[in-house]
Amino acid sequence: MPFYSLETIHELAKDENKIILLGRKVEIYVANLGYFKADVADCIKKLWPSDFHKTIHYEDTKLTFYVYKGQCLSPSGEYDEVYIKLKLGYKGEICVEIGVILTNNFVKRGNLL
Secondary structure, eight states: OOSSOHHHHHHHHTSGGGEEEOSHHHHHHHHHTTOOHHHHHHHHHTOOGGGEEEEEEETTTTEEEEEEEEEEEOTTSOEEEEEEEEEEOTTSOEEEEEEEEEOHHHHHHTOOO
């Protein structure tokens, strides 16, 4: 189970400036889906505790991420199945890494990583 409450994450996600996409690859991936930071924030705000999937701890960096699987309404109006890794940063920001987004819409466009 996550160390922090999902309510805290929801509250922080109300400010899309608190969302940090971790890495250029993630930014490109999100942009290819047609998502903006506001869409990612909205996705995070709609996560449920039951969407929690697992905890990943990286021994080399000592970072711990919490993985959620849920659904997000895409800018095209379709629901995407999402896999979101996130953690709280030291300054109250939400650090987000989207490792996999499973979406029929995205596969049809042929934009897989």
